[in-house]
Amino acid sequence: MNRIMEEEGYIKRRTAEGHEFEPFSIMKLDMDDVDEMKALESEIMAGLASPDAFSPDEKEDILEDMKNGAMIFGVFVKGRLRAYRYISFPKRTEANYGRDIELKGEELDRVVNFTSTIVHPEYRGNRLQRKTMKHALEQLRGTEYRYLISTVSxxxxxxxxxxIRSGFVIKKIKRKYGKIADEIDGKMRYILFRDINDDMVKRYSKTIVVNNTEIDLQKNLIKNGYIGYDVDELDEFGDYKILFGVPKPTDIKSMEAKDA
Ligand SMILES: CC(C)(COP(=O)(O)OP(=O)(O)OC[C@H]1O[C@@H](n2cnc3c(N)ncnc32)[C@H](O)[C@@H]1OP(=O)(O)O)[C@@H](O)C(=O)NCCC(=O)NCCS
Structure with a gap:
């Protein structure tokens, strides 16, 4: 099958001695690639320190999403899928992440779910998560899609x-992907948001630095109008700090104007 090449170049593969450069290409996946995508996902899941960090995508859901226009940007090295980014257009379905941040009606039609991203451990450090984000954003330019939403543990x-480096902010923290219901048996997730019609750099006041493990405090801050807008470095215990602040009034005004 003829595929459209989105990008090609060289990336580093980690080896026991250091690294080697290998040619890569980025191409959109089609339905025939879903088994390879699931195989990569299983390999990555097996290597995760905590299975809570990643929620696998069901094959049936991926295929259904693809029928509805979902795009998956695959990174191939020597003919093998080594990384991907998956975005979907959930419209008014229950899967729409906009529901988690109280978007309604036509706003839901403009949501893009940034569903998942995976990079094989040997290729981490090539900024592939952000590289594939760039391709996703290019595809959205000039379309009706506006609200980009993702969930991260x-x-x-x-x-x-x-x-966060790609312009998303923390809008909520809640349980997601529960078998019974999100808040009952789901996994803790940040709901990350970016409005591509409002990419102006925001300024924040009342900044508070919070540890990622302080879930109740973060929930309370968000309830009181705070947004998570930056992260510090990872510490030796695997924890990190997040900066929460209240968007400055001028930014709130411009947001309200746009929503009106
Ligand atoms: C999240 C993820 C996609 C990022 O991969 P990436 O795009 O290659 O990451 P970056 O290139 O930005 O990496 C920046 C640095 O962090 C390191 N890094 C990235 N992910 C890491 C991980 N999971 N564990 C340890 N270090 C990691 C990189 O090695 C690099 O270090 P360097 O600057 O010293 O070389 C990747 O870690 C991954 O596939 N994780 C498992 C699946 C997952 O959680 N997906 C996201 C939720 S949908």
Whole structure:
């Protein structure tokens, strides 16, 4: 099958001695690739320190999403899928992450779920999470899609840091992906948000520095109008600090104007 090449170049593969450069290409996956995608996901899941950090995607859901326009950007090295980014357009379905931050009606139609990203451990450090984000954003330019939303575990420092560096902010913290219901048996997740029609750099007041493990404090801050907007370095215990602040009034005004 002829695929459209989105990008090609060289990336580093980690080896016992250091690293080697290898050619890579980024291409959109199609339905025939979903088994390879699931195989990579299983390999990564097996290597995770905590299974709570990542929620696997069901094959049936991926195929259904693809029928509805979902895009998956795959990074191939020597013909093998080594990383991917998966975005979907959930419209008014229950899967729409906009529901977690109280988006309603037509706002839900403009949501893009940034569903998952995976990079094989040998290729981490090539900024592939952000590289594939760039391709996703290019595809959204000039479309009706506006609200980018993602979920990240508070114990998934590297993913959170990459999302915040890509312009997302923490809008909520709650349990997600429960078998019974989100808040009953779900896993703790940040709901990360970016409005691509409002990419102006925000300023925050009343900044408070919070540890990622202080879940109740973060919930309370958010309830009181705070947003998580930056992360510090990872410490020796695997924890890190997050900066929460209240968007400055001028920014709130411009947000309200846009929503009106
Ligand atoms: C999150 C993830 C996609 C980031 O991969 P990436 O794009 O290669 O990360 P970066 O290139 O930004 O890495 C920056 C640095 O952090 C390190 N790093 C990235 N992910 C790491 C991880 N999971 N554990 C330890 N170090 C990691 C990189 O080695 C690099 O270090 P360096 O600067 O010293 O070389 C990857 O860690 C991953 O696949 N994790 C498992 C799946 C997951 O949690 N996905 C996100 C939720 S959907």
């Amino acid at each position: 508070p114990i998934n420092y590297y993913s959170l840091k990459n999302m």
